[in-house]
Amino acid sequence: MTKKIYTKEEWIKALAGLKSSYNIFVPVKDGDFHTFKALDEKNPPDFGFQNTRLSPKSLVYPQSERIFEYNLDKDAPDANIIKESEKDYSPQAIIGIRPCDAHAFQIVRPNFDNSEYQDPWWIQRYESTTFVGLGCNDPSSTCFCTSVGGGPFSEKGLDALLYDLGDTFLIKALTDKGETFLNQAQGGKEADEKTLKAGEDLAASAADKIEYKVSTDKLKDKVQTELFDAPFWDDVAFACINCGTCTYLCPTCWCFDIQDEVYKKQGDRIRNWDSCMFPLFTLHGSGHNPRAKKVQRVRQRFMHKLKYYVDKYNNGVQCSGCGRCVRNCPVNIDIRQICKMMNGYRDNVKF
């Protein structure tokens, strides 16, 4: 696989050159925080970021996506026929995605792409995407990727990985997709042994900087109903205001709601992100709501991520340790502490 070294100016030039083959998304400073945006003159990339406020999940799985459309005009030949909306699946590349966020797509994948169900829109956009990661030289104190199967330079879910070596980027292709991407990138030089060694050292020192460790090893052996009835949920939920900050910022929250919107005779069937924090999430047509109370909704979020997912997919927890919810929860509900409570619950009791 190709390994190249670029000066930072050369790299940005190379990205501009790749725009003819890919829609290029880069981290852009937007006020107080960074967001992934399409590369253009107005949006110069800024790779000096810790992580974007919102995860890049929307680039594969948009917050609102029109999936079908229909015409309600009775006189029209296609009246009331639901047709799939046209979508753009031209190749795109996310440059500078953090390893936790790339890992998150792997965590999410079994939900959208399994032997039973294949979500055509998620899969097509995922497959049209090249993930070019940027290793984390200085992980944040709220990061805990190393506890959940990732790492600041983890290659999981990435097609290529960038190492920020100060004035230069070392970039390694990791998959055929990454190789194709890198072969089209102009400029750069083949990386020498010394540069590769510098990259390895950087990755090793970064992993040591992640101090916060969360244990998840015992979650699998817990009995679901025991955890469900654990006495700590009321305390955990008290402060929660049931907003969607955690779920909307999370790279691994995947739940959606489908809504029909009609304007005059034109109808759209739209898939929108949903949040288990919202009362409407589980409201039945009958009016009954099995999760009518806040505590039930809060419990659902953590049980889903740290127990149901673990049991169902045997793929670790449904969390990539990015720390967004820890940093941004308006009332400071900290998943690391809740994971600790769940993992340690009735430790000395044999179920």
Add this chain to the structure above:
Amino acid sequence: MLEYTKKIRETAGKLFEEDKVDVFIGYKKGSVPMMNQPVLISNADQVDLLHWDSNCGLNLCNYLTGRTDRIGIVANGCNSRSIVTHITENQISRDQLYIVGIPCKGMIDHRAVQRAVKQKEILSIEEHGETFTVKGKDFEETFNIKDYLQRNCLVCTHRNPVIFDEMVAPPVEEQIEVDAYKDVKQIEKMDPEKKWNFFTRMIDKCIRCYACRNACPLCYCPICFVDESKPQWVGKSSDPIDTMTFHILRAYHCAGRCTDCGACERVCPVGIPMRQFTKKLNKDAQELFSWEAGLTLDQRPLLDVFRPDDYNDFIR
């Protein structure tokens, strides 16, 4: 602030011992800097969890709605005014509450502090009277609290609680001659198109997480209009018109009720200054009806009264 914390713990302990409350609502120290967590304790053994500093910018009145037990609660000026509003709107009864009043000099604007340290990661914050020190991996800076106050605190004229059973300290001096509506006046001068563009830009980052709505003690409707499906008032996609509808309607539902506690702005994950909506309504309430929300239990809320002898013609 250490003295406040000590006094709050003592008071809560005493209330439990004397069996005056069933629960006590306050803050506990958060797990990340500049973030404290609302906490409910139910016995005297837990009082050491209670904490107070200049990062208690949520509104605890939000946690009172519909409770049936006897509650001790800490309240600074704006929180106490929200409690008054809650009582007059029959969301809680005065008899249930033991209000521990906090004279408040304002809350720290965590975003402003982040900007001041160029968005570098803050690992700890410590307060010493009028100043605070933030430390990160390779920096340490000390700032005056008054230079980093939340925008609502800068223009606050009710720092002391308007209703309380006991105070943790003597009242602080109120700010006078602040021009609370300087920014609103600027917006009022814009023509409709400019105004529309201003507000459109202001909310363009909104992700419809509803943190602003949910942090607000005024938003206690059993079903919010955005969650109604029969009829559906607002679309659920991220269409900008729906987002604008949500923000404007939310603000109007707060007219004559908002105490400018700033919780909505504080909690927004993308930093939208949505007080620009509610402040205009507060200004109108003040200018047209001499009304400030939540100052007294003796008056019905602004939009809840009709007087046959009202001096306005349009109402008769």
